Amino acid sequence: MTPWLRRQRALADYTLSALGRRKGKNISLVVIYALIVFLVASIMMFSSGMRREADLVLSEAPELIVQQLTLGRHELIAGGEVEKLAAIRGVTAAKGRLWGYYYDRLNGANYTVMVPDDPTIKLEQGQAILGEAIPRSRGLSWEGAPLFLSRFEGDLVKFDVVDTLSHDSALVSADLMLITEQDFRDFFGLAPDVYTDISVSIRNEREIATIIAKAEKVMPKARFVTRADISRTYQKLFDWREGLLVTLAIAAILAFGIFAAEKASGLSAEETREIGILKAIGWDTGDVIAMKLWEGALVSVGAFLTGAVAAYVHVFLGGAGLFAPVLKGWSVLYPDFALTPQIDVLQLTTLFLVTVLPYVAATLVPIWRVATGDPDQVMR
Amino acid sequence: MIFQTPIMALLLVSGLAGLVALWSAWFGLRVLRRWNLADGSREQLEMERQTHLISTLFGFVMLAEALALLLFVYNADRMANLFVGAMCAVGTLNVNEYGFPALYLKVATFFAAAVWLIVDRADRAGRDYPLTRVKYAGIILLAPLILAGGAVELTYFAGLETDVITSCCSKLFTPANEGLSSEVTGLPPALALWLLGGSGLAVALSGAASLWWGRGQMLFAVSGVVLFFVALAAIISIISLYVYDHPNHHCPFCLLQPEHGYYGYVLYLPLFFGTALALGAGVLQVFVGRPSLRDILPARIRKLIGLSMVAFGLFGLATIWAIVSSQLIVFG
Amino acid sequence: MITLSAVTKLYNEGRPNQMAALDGIDLTVPGDAVTVLTGPSGSGKTTLLSLIGCMARPTSGRVHLNGDMVSGLPESFLTGLRRTTFGFVFQRFNLVRGLSVIENVRLPAVPLGPDHVELTERAMARLEHLGLADKADIPVEYLSGGETQRAAIARALINDAPILIADEPTANLDTVLVNRFLDIVADLRAEGRTVIMTSHDPRIFTASLVDNVVRMVDGRLDTEEAPA
Numbered sequence: 040m041t042p043w044l045r046r047q048r049a050l051a052d053y054t055l056s057a058l059g060r061r062k063g064k065n066i067s068l069v070v071i072y073a074l075i076v077f078l079v080a081s082i083m084m085f086s087s088g089m090r091r092e093a094d095l096v097l098s099e100a101p102e103l104i105v106q107q108l109t110l111g112r113h114e115l116i117a118g119g120e121v122e123k124l125a126a127i128r129g130v131t132a133a134k135g136r137l138w139g140y141y142y143d144r145l146n147g148a149n150y151t152v153m154v155p156d157d158p159t160i161k162l163e164q165g166q167a168i169l170g171e172a173i174p175r176s177r178g179l180s181w182e183g184a185p186l187f188l189s190r191f192e193g194d195l196v197k198f199d200v201v202d203t204l205s206h207d208s209a210l211v212s213a214d215l216m217l218i219t220e221q222d223f224r225d226f227f228g229l230a231p232d233v234y235t236d237i238s239v240s241i242r243n244e245r246e247i248a249t250i251i252a253k254a255e256k257v258m259p260k261a262r263f264v265t266r267a268d269i270s271r272t273y274q275k276l277f278d279w280r281e282g283l284l285v286t287l288a289i290a291a292i293l294a295f296g297i298f299a300a301e302k303a304s305g306l307s308a309e310e311t312r313e314i315g316i317l318k319a320i321g322w323d324t325g326d327v328i329a330m331k332l333w334e335g336a337l338v339s340v341g342a343f344l345t346g347a348v349a350a351y352v353h354v355f356l357g358g359a360g361l362f363a364p365v366l367k368g369w370s371v372l373y374p375d376f377a378l379t380p381q382i383d384v385l386q387l388t389t390l391f392l393v394t395v396l397p398y399v400a401a402t403l404v405p406i407w408r409v410a411t412g413d414p415d416q417v418m419r
Numbered sequence: 420m421i422f423q424t425p426i427m428a429l430l431l432v433s434g435l436a437g438l439v440a441l442w443s444a445w446f447g448l449r450v451l452r453r454w455n456l457a458d459g460s461r462e463q464l465e466m467e468r469q470t471h472l473i474s475t476l477f478g479f480v481m482l483a484e485a486l487a488l489l490l491f492v493y494n495a496d497r498m499a500n501l502f503v504g505a506m507c508a509v510g511t512l513n514v515n516e517y518g519f520p521a522l523y524l525k526v527a528t529f530f531a532a533a534v535w536l537i538v539d540r541a542d543r544a545g546r547d548y549p550l551t552r553v554k555y556a557g558i559i560l561l562a563p564l565i566l567a568g569g570a571v572e573l574t575y576f577a578g579l580e581t582d583v584i585t586s587c588c589s590k591l592f593t594p595a596n597e598g599l600s601s602e603v604t605g606l607p608p609a610l611a612l613w614l615l616g617g618s619g620l621a622v623a624l625s626g627a628a629s630l631w632w633g634r635g636q637m638l639f640a641v642s643g644v645v646l647f648f649v650a651l652a653a654i655i656s657i658i659s660l661y662v663y664d665h666p667n668h669h670c671p672f673c674l675l676q677p678e679h680g681y682y683g684y685v686l687y688l689p690l691f692f693g694t695a696l697a698l699g700a701g702v703l704q705v706f707v708g709r710p711s712l713r714d715i716l717p718a719r720i721r722k723l724i725g726l727s728m729v730a731f732g733l734f735g736l737a738t739i740w741a742i743v744s745s746q747l748i749v750f751g
Numbered sequence: 752m753i754t755l756s757a758v759t760k761l762y763n764e765g766r767p768n769q770m771a772a773l774d775g776i777d778l779t780v781p782g783d784a785v786t787v788l789t790g791p792s793g794s795g796k797t798t799l800l801s802l803i804g805c806m807a808r809p810t811s812g813r814v815h816l817n818g819d820m821v822s823g824l825p826e827s828f829l830t831g832l833r834r835t836t837f838g839f840v841f842q843r844f845n846l847v848r849g850l851s852v853i854e855n856v857r858l859p860a861v862p863l864g865p866d867h868v869e870l871t872e873r874a875m876a877r878l879e880h881l882g883l884a885d886k887a888d889i890p891v892e893y894l895s896g897g898e899t900q901r902a903a904i905a906r907a908l909i910n911d912a913p914i915l916i917a918d919e920p921t922a923n924l925d926t927v928l929v930n931r932f933l934d935i936v937a938d939l940r941a942e943g944r945t946v947i948m949t950s951h952d953p954r955i956f957t958a959s960l961v962d963n964v965v966r967m968v969d970g971r972l973d974t975e976e977a978p979a
Contacts, residue, residue, distance in 0.1 A: 042863075042864040043864065044864075045864035045865065045866065045867070046861070046862060046863070046864030047864075048864075048867070049860075049861040049862075049864060049865065049867070050861060050862075052861075052867075053854075053858070053861055056850060056854060057849075057850075060849035060850075082424075083424055267500075267503070270500065271500070271501055274500065274501055275501065278423050281423070281424055282423055282424060282427070285424045285427060286427070289427070309848070312845075313847050313848075316841075316845045316846075316847055317847075317858065318830075319806065319839060319841065319845065320839055320845075320858060320859045320906065320907075321830060321833050321834035321859045321862065321910070322830070322858075322859075322861070322862050323826070323827045323830040323831070323862060324468060324471045324826065324827065324830075325471060325543075325827060326861070326862040328471060328475055332475075384493065385425060385490065385493050385494060385497055388425075388428075388486060388489065388490050388493070389424050389425045389428045389490065389494075391486075392428040392429075392431065392432060392483065392486060392487070392490065393424065393427065393428045393431065396428075396431060396432065396435065396483060397431070399479060400435050403472075403475060403476060403479065404472070407468075407471060407472040407475065410471070411468040411471065411472075413807065414806050414807065414830070414833075415798075415801040415806040415807040417841060417845050418797050418800070418801050418806065418841060418842070418918055419797070456823060456825065457823050460764065460810070461764045461765065464808070464826070467825055467826055468826070543827065546824060546825070546828055547823075547825070548825055
């Protein structure tokens with residue numbers, strides 16, 4: 040070991056035994072600090088988990104969605120447009136999609152009703168596949184219980200539930216109800232050759248702009264939404280919510296900073312005397328600062344690790360019970376799912392800077408003030 | 420303005436650094452006027468004590484700025500999907516005209532702060548604090564740099580509009596374009612590698628000369644700086660191609676992405692540290708004649724040069740490994 | 752050898768309550784000897800001791816240690832000097848409460864970055880020598896007065912300082928313990944160390960091993976009376 044390392048080790052040794060003497064005070068400091076880290080880390084981990092979830096869902100979405108607009112509002116689109124789009128060079132496939140919302144008066148929830156375009160999903164007339172939240176909220180607890188839906192007073196339509204969707208993409212599929220095209224058109228009273236919108240698959244992502252330009256000529260009144268647009272909107276939405284919450288948390292960090300500065304400067308008479316002794320027996324200002332920084336580092340790292348680990352447990356194992364309503368948005372059919380655990384260097388660095396830097400900034404000046412006492416004061 | 424936690428963290432760092440810079444520049448002015456070690460007065464003693472605070476604060480600012488530099492690039496990379504046309508940090512930085520200046524100012528601050536800290540440590544080793552005036556004159560120069568960096572960064576983030584269509588590395592680093600970046604990209608690969616080898620050799624020789632015979636330290640510092648710029652050019656011109664296994668992808672930022680095994684960090688971290696240490700050694704060499712430092716500085720400079728050579732050596736190994744392990748054949 | 756020339760020390764400089772603790776002191780403290788500073792309380796002997804021990808800088812005047820001027824050194828160099836040259840035993844001993852005896856003894860060596868094992872051995876040897884080895888791991892607040900003093904002496908000597916500085920070392924001790932202290936001082940002299948202390952205890956400044964007594968009054972040397 041170099042002398043420098045040995046000095047650091049000796050200082051850390053001293054700091055540890057010194058910290059051990061004031062357990063109550065230091066533990067309360069670490070607990071409050073860890074709580075702040077926990078708060079900020081939970082928000083960050085949760086919203087990054089949500090962003091990832093959204094990306095996961097979107098990766099299976101079509102590159103382009105074409106919607107008809109009337110009076111600036113989304114309108115049903117005629118089936119004839121599908122061929123026009125499919126004829127554009129670079130388009131792999133164009134398909135009409137059918138989806139809509141159904142308001143269930145029994146539980147006050149909105150379902151997304153859809154005709155699956157995945158050919159592997161086998162559905163027959165009168166059958167339905169449900170997202171996991173629907174049977175839960177309707178109390179269809181046993182296997183094979185049918186779902187009855189009523190569109191108006193006295194009306195009742197029965198669907199046999201053949202399957203429920205897995206939890207993997209529960210964020211979007213929780214309120215989903217998949218039925219056949221015929222059932223869909225009957226249920227909503229739809230004409231045979233209209234669609235909600237058209238999904239377009241495109242071979243080369245770089246050609247999207249060109250293809251939209253061409254399609255705009257064919258369908259001047261339509262709106263074109265790319266997958267990237269949706270992704271961007273999601274990202275911004277979650278970023279914005281995260282930013283809002285972190286701003287609130289910064290208020291807490293600030294309050295904590297003041298508290299920490301108070302702790303660091305308002306040393307008890309005994310601590311001040313102790314530092315006086317250290318200086319008198321040959322510790323330099325730099326040594327005292329280094330010792331105090333060790334103290335700060337031990338407190339910070341302890342709180343940072345505790346807070347970050349607790350947040351990880353809270354968000355990825357405990358379903359983020361505390362913040363989920365704000366970040367996800369409000370919904371009766373609340374998705375019940377665990378986020379895929381994921382943290383990265385960016386998040387950890389950000390978290391570190393946001394929480395540790397204010398603490399350091401708040402305590403450095405008081406530390407220095409304590410460290411620069413006159414060495415001969417204990418002799419006076 | 421995009422409301423994002425990493426951006427807030429970066430602005431926090433810049434804000435604190437700005438405060439420290441302002442305050443220490445103000446203190447620096449006082450030192451330049453009043454510093455007098457022979458004076459046993461309370462005021463002198465208090466100034467001496469404040470230098471401890473400034474050194475500690477600067478150490479932290481430097482640490483935070485180094486982290487912030489990494490975070491800045493990493494975050495730019497990560498935000499790329501928010502901007503149409505952006506595929507990596509280049510696109511994000513190109514969203515408005517302040518992106519790249521903000522990055523350059525951050526890099527400049529990193530080097531300046533590193534050199535300042537090296538001078539500070541040397542100053543404290545001398546019995547009469549021989550470099551204190553130099554140091555605080557340096558702070559007065561450094562403060563505007565830090566403040567400008569913070570201001571440009573703020574302007575950059577404030578002007579981030581997601582509906583702007585930006586151009587990314589495939590457009591910027593193309594030999595057919597005009598401008599510095601394409602000039603560098605158009606640098607013939609063979610020439611780039613020769614230049615890199617040449618400046619590497621200059622670093623090795625001058626470093627060896629200063630370690631063995633105690634001369635050539637200045638030359639070493641200059642070669643180190645030259646190596647830094649040549650290395651950046653070589654990364655754009657040729658090394659990146661090897662890492663990407665792609666004959667036309669010249670981007671110096673995509674290297675930092677996980678798809679490429681974060682190889683950029685393996686290249687950049689030693690390069691930056693090596694350069695900072697070489698710069699520090701060169702600056703210390705200027706003061707080697709000061710009476711109270713005569714016995715201390717040569718050993719320190721040797722140590723800095725030794726460490727700097729290790730860092731450059733690591734960079735060299737990383738470069739060679741990129742070339743050797745690549746599937747791409749550029750020559751032959 | 753420590754030489755002071757025209758040394759003045761002001762407290763609360765430039766404020767209304769400014770006070771001259773020392774006023775124009777010229778003094779040579781010989782090395783390899785026992786020197787006692789004595790005088791009534793408030794006479795400035797403790798301030799003088801702190802200047803001799805490089806604990807503070809004089810407001811004006813010069814202090815030379817073995818021929819090198821030390822009065823103009825920056826604080827951190829004074830500290831470095833103090834660490835290696837002087838060992839301090841304070842009036843109230845000033846051990847750090849809550850730490851064990853051995854931890855206290857190791858404290859002055861911490862900033863030097865010593866080898867932990869070697870340092871602990873050195874500290875144990877010192878405690879052994881002073882008859883405190885069996886108390887090494889007890890917190891210092893459980894020591895008796897005499898033990899506390901010996902722990903403080905062990906701490907003062909951990910960096911093997913050639914000069915021991917003691918401020919009123921026998922203020923609260925009975926005669927048995929005073930004699931024990933004088934034995935320790937004799938031991939230190941035998942090891943070739945210089946001892947400089949303040950005391951208004953006649954049992955100390957009349958002791959036979961004291962080579963040199965400096966009398967002070969009101970911040971000046973009292974030259975009326977010849978040293979004993």
